Amino acid sequence: MVVEKKKKRGKSEAADPQPRGGGSRDHLLCDTMWRRRVGALLLRPRSPLPPPSSTLRRHLPDHQGSDGGNSRKPFIAFVLGGPGSGKGTQCARIASDYGFAHLSAGDLLRNEISSGTEKGELILDIIKQGKIVPSEITVELIRKAMESTDAKRVLIDGFPRCEENRIAFERITGTEPDLVVFFDCPEDEMVKRLLGRNQGRVDDNIETIKKRLKVFESLNIPVIDYYSSRGKVHKINATGTEQEIFGAVRKLFSSLRF
Ligand SMILES: Nc1ncnc2c1ncn2[C@@H]1O[C@H](COP(=O)(O)OP(=O)(O)OP(=O)(O)O)[C@@H](O)[C@H]1O
Ligand SMILES: O=c1ccn([C@@H]2O[C@H](COP(=O)(O)O)[C@@H](O)[C@H]2O)c(=O)[nH]1
Numbered sequence: 001m002v003v004e005k006k007k008k009r010g011k012s013e014a015a016d017p018q019p020r021g022g023g024s025r026d027h028l029l030c031d032t033m034w035r036r037r038v039g040a041l042l043l044r045p046r047s048p049l050p051p052p053s054s055t056l057r058r059h060l061p062d063h064q065g066s067d068g069g070n071s072r073k074p075f076i077a078f079v080l081g082g083p084g085s086g087k088g089t090q091c092a093r094i095a096s097d098y099g100f101a102h103l104s105a106g107d108l109l110r111n112e113i114s115s116g117t118e119k120g121e122l123i124l125d126i127i128k129q130g131k132i133v134p135s136e137i138t139v140e141l142i143r144k145a146m147e148s149t150d151a152k153r154v155l156i157d158g159f160p161r162c163e164e165n166r167i168a169f170e171r172i173t174g175t176e177p178d179l180v181v182f183f184d185c186p187e188d189e190m191v192k193r194l195l196g197r198n199q200g201r202v203d204d205n206i207e208t209i210k211k212r213l214k215v216f217e218s219l220n221i222p223v224i225d226y227y228s229s230r231g232k233v234h235k236i237n238a239t240g241t242e243q244e245i246f247g248a249v250r251k252l253f254s255s256l257r258f
C-alpha cells in the first residue's frame with residue numbers, strides 16, 4: 001500500500017511550504033550538520049559498533065526460527081506518525097494487551113538527557129530544535145534496549161525518523177521490521193493534542209512543534225513510503241477517541257500471527 005501524501009494530514013504546512021527537494025533545509029537536517037558539530041564527541045575513541053551480539057542474534061535472524069527455536073528474532077513493529085498522533089498512547093495499550101515490549105526512541109533519548117552527560121546535552125539541544133538526533137546515538141540506545149528485553153514482540157515507537165535512521169538500524173541490527181504501523185492524523189489535531197499534553201516537554205511549544213511537523217513531512221514520510229512499497233505499512237486513522245482508535249489497532253493486532 002502506498003501511503004497517501006500531505007493532503008490528508010491537514011493544511012498548516014501549506015501555509016509555510018517546504019518542498020522536499022528545495023528551499024532552506026536547515027530545519028530538516030537529519031544528521032549531517034550535527035555530525036559535523038559534534039564530530040569530536042562522536043568520533044572520540046570508543047569501541048566500534050559491534051555486529052549484532054549473540055544475545056541480539058538469538059532474537060534477530062529469522063522470525064520463524066531457523067534453528068529449532070533457539071534463534072527466534074522478536075516480532076518487530078515500528079510505530080510511526082506525526083508528533084502528537086497518539087503513538088505513545090496506543091503503544092501503551094498494545095503493550096498491555098498483546099505482550100509487547102514498548103521501546104520509545106524519544107523516551108530513550110530523554111533518559112540519556114537525564115544522565116547529565118555531554119551526549120545528553122547534545123540530545124537536549126537537538127530535541128529543543130525539533131531536529132533528529134544522529135543515528136549512531138539512537139540506534140545504539142535501541143539496540144541496547146532490545147538486547148535487554150526477553151520479549152518476543154517489540155514495539156519501536158517513533159523510530160526511524162529518516163531514511164538514514166532506517167538504513168543505520170537495518171545495518172547495525174541486521175534486521176527489518178515485520179510491520180510498520182502508521183497513525184495518520186491531521187496537523188491541526190496533532191497541534192491541539194501537543195499543546196494540551198502538559199508533561200513539561202521542552203519541545204511541546206508552538207515554535208518547536210512547527211519544526212517537528214516539517215521534519216515529519218520531509219524526512220519521516222519517505223520512510224513510511226519506503227516500507228509501504230515493501231508491503232509492510234498498516235495505516236490507521238488516528239482521529240477520534242483513544243478508544244475508537246484502539247478499536248482499529250485491535251483489529252490489526254488480533255489478525256497478526258506472531
Ligand atoms: N485520540 C486522542 N484524542 C485526544 N487526545 C489524545 C488522543 N490520543 C492521545 N491523546 C493525547 O494527545 C497527547 C499526545 O499523545 P501521545 O503522547 O500518545 O502522542 P505521540 O504520537 O507519542 O507524540 P510524540 O511524537 O510527541 O511523542 C497526549 O496528551 C495524549 O494524552
Ligand atoms: O528516533 C528518534 C526519536 C526522537 N528523536 C528526537 O526526540 C524528539 C521527541 O521524540 P518523540 O518521539 O516525539 O518523543 C523528536 O522531535 C526528535 O528531536 C530523534 O531525534 N530520533
Ligand SMILES: [Mg+2]
Nearest residue numbers: 087088106158
Ligand atoms: Mg510519544
